[in-house]
Amino acid sequence: MISQAIYKDILAEYEKLTDDAKKKIELKKEICYKKCKRIKEIDDELNMTAIKISKAIIYAGKDEKQKYIEDIKNLTESLKKEKESLMAENGFSKNYFDDVYICNKCKDTGFINNKKCECFKQKLINKAYNMSNIAEIIKTENFSKFSLDYYSKQIDKENNMSPYENMKFIIRKCSLFVEEFDDKFKNMVFYGNTGLGKTFLCRCIAKELLDKGKIVLYVTAFNLFSIFENQKFNKDNEEINKEILNLVKEADLFIIDDLGTEFITSLSTTELFDIINSRILERKSTIISTNLSPDEIVKNYSNRIVSRLYGEYDMIKFFGNDIRIIKKLKNKV
Ligand SMILES: [Zn+2]
Incomplete structure (x- = not known):
């Protein structure tokens, strides 16, 4: 089954990522120990904690057990504190080891408390649909x-x-959208000709909110609609499709880029309506970008979708000349 293969691939990727992270941590430790030997002594000591505790449990007499364990815990605490101040003294920041991970939330394991991390779900989507x-x-x-x-x-x-x-x-407007994201429920449609920065702005907003720890799902309309089709007709990817459609409903911000480039069917417009509508009911923000004019939107999509867009979305018009062409011309001069 395709979905099993994709799962396996992703798990292998995480294995490699955690391996890489381990190596990076070892390197960083070496640098750290070179600067301050005492930190290595502390680390060695701390690594013994579990062994010490189990020894105490096995060998200590009944009455002494509790006291032994208490002592070990106290020692561990004071060692940790000593290490922290030594790190600071030697110019190592508190998050010295943090940047070894691509995803700090799950430390590149793909899981948080046995639940899939958002980065795992994003990988699933990318893998299944070759999304950027x-x-x-x-x-x-x-x-x-x-x-x-x-x-x-x-x-x-x-x-x-x-x-x-x-x-x-x-x-x-976009910066305000990001600033007020937690307090205000807002939706936007970016419409207008190509090459005016709609996609770029979508991505800027995505970045700002991802940095704030929000769950942002970004898909092109083309990919979104192929998910709809696959869900209906391609049972191989059932599990993944389900996962993705859940994420579409759960994400703090959902961005559909390039609406109008997909192949529109009655099935897909029903699905699109369901998503738009359920996100409005849940008061979760959505941004849609499209090259279609308002007239074309009305012509292409069902009345139900159009009425939700005009009722609940800020329609934001982009106009002017294609800046990609202007950029190219200027670069040539
Ligand atoms: Zn993660």
Whole structure:
């Protein structure tokens, strides 16, 4: 079964990640011990704790047992404190060992208390649908990289505003969305022509919220709709599809990129409506980006979807010239 193979692959990946992390920790320890021998002594001592306790349990007399164990615990505590201050004295920060992990939540094991970590679920999705890995993408794309330089300051007659002013306004809206995420339930539709930064902004928001520890699920409409189709017709991936559709409902923020590029069927629009509607009922935010105009949205999707979008979503219009083309032209000069 395909899903079993995918599971196996992912588990193997985690095994490698934890191995790598172990190696990195060993290297970091070496650096640490070189600077301060006492830290090594403490670590060695601490590593003996479990053995000492079991010895005490086996060999100590009934009355002494409790006292022995108490002593060992006290010693362990004081050693830990000593180590902490020695680390600080020698210039090692408290999270000196933290950056060895790609996911600090599960320490690259894929599991937290026997439950799958979000990073595991994201891997599942990526594997099953070859989706672009959001964690990788947003290493390079974030708000600080967003430049307004390519947006024209000339007033656009139809919109009574320059693309530059409009983008400034949109960026402010997006930062506010992130800032108020915990307190305000908001949904947005980014619409307008290609090459105006819609996808980029989606990813910026995703990054900011992932950094805040939120569960963010980012999918392209094309992939989302193939999940719907597979769930119905391809039983091989049943388990994974179920997992993904759960995540779609549970995620703190759900982003559907490029709505309108998918192959629309009546099944898929029903599924899409269910997701949009259940997230509204649960008061969980969703962002949709699309190149379709409002007229085209009305034409392509069911009335039920359209009414939810217009009723519960902020419709945010992007306009101006394709900045990717402008960037290319400028780079040539
Ligand atoms: Zn994780």
